[in-house]
Amino acid sequence: MGVVLFMVMMAVAQVSHADVYKVGDSAGWTTLGNIDYRKWAATKNFQIGDTIVFEYNAKFHNVMRVTHAMYKSCNASSPISTFTTGNDSIHITNHGHHFFFCGVPGHCEAGQKVDINVLRVSVEAPTPSALVSPTVQASHVPAPSPSNASPLIIALRGAFGVMSFTIGILSLAFYSYFN
Ligand SMILES: *[C@@H]1O[C@H](CO)[C@@H](O)[C@H](O)[C@H]1NC(C)=O
Ligand SMILES: *[C@@H]1O[C@H](CO)[C@@H](O)[C@H](O)[C@H]1NC(C)=O
Ligand SMILES: [Cu+2]
Numbered sequence: 001m002g003v004v005l006f007m008v009m010m011a012v013a014q015v016s017h018a019d020v021y022k023v024g025d026s027a028g029w030t031t032l033g034n035i036d037y038r039k040w041a042a043t044k045n046f047q048i049g050d051t052i053v054f055e056y057n058a059k060f061h062n063v064m065r066v067t068h069a070m071y072k073s074c075n076a077s078s079p080i081s082t083f084t085t086g087n088d089s090i091h092i093t094n095h096g097h098h099f100f101f102c103g104v105p106g107h108c109e110a111g112q113k114v115d116i117n118v119l120r121v122s123v124e125a126p127t128p129s130a131l132v133s134p135t136v137q138a139s140h141v142p143a144p145s146p147s148n149a150s151p152l153i154i155a156l157r158g159a160f161g162v163m164s165f166t167i168g169i170l171s172l173a174f175y176s177y178f179n
Helices: 002-013 037-042 068-073 128-138 146-178
Strands: 020-022 051-055 063-066 081-083 087-091 096-101 113-118
Touching: 037 113, 063 087, 068 096
Parallel strands: 020 051
Antiparallel strands: 051 087, 063 081, 063 096, 096 113
16 A cells, blocks of 8 residues: 555656756747747646746847736737847746747747746646556555455556546646636
């Protein structure tokens, strides 16, 4: 029981390392090539402690952090903060949405905008690898009496499935609500 709980906790805890994400990957922060920054962000699991790097030619672009309303309307009149070095690292220190766009006229409208959404609930928990490893290993845990052990493992498996399902639904609801 203790071992199984420990492994479940490890599966949830293994996401807590800091990652560095370069916006747009090798393409960087640009209007060239019609980069879909929404799609880029959707495949990431941003966490507190991560660093977001905007790399671009500072002659042609910049980075503005803005409110949701300004993000939606591409209104660059009063950004929360502006970055102009061409290699800007932004450290994530809180949950929720972090809206950025390029403040050069026309660039946000052309799609140079990104929403870094740091979820409260880890979206890594429902992925197959995190789901499978604790349950698979659970069946190898030596049990004092098999008649007691199997209902326990089935119950744990059920609880984990319900939890992952709930988390999945919640993330989906979150995603559709804010987009
Ligand atoms: C942009 O935002 C400012 C301040 O919030 C507002 O005064 C202005 O009317 C907005 N401009 C447009 C085009 O919506
Ligand atoms: C951007 O800065 C990071 C360190 O903050 C550095 O490792 C990287 O080489 C820089 N990239 C460019 C293109 O200057
Ligand atoms: Cu730009």
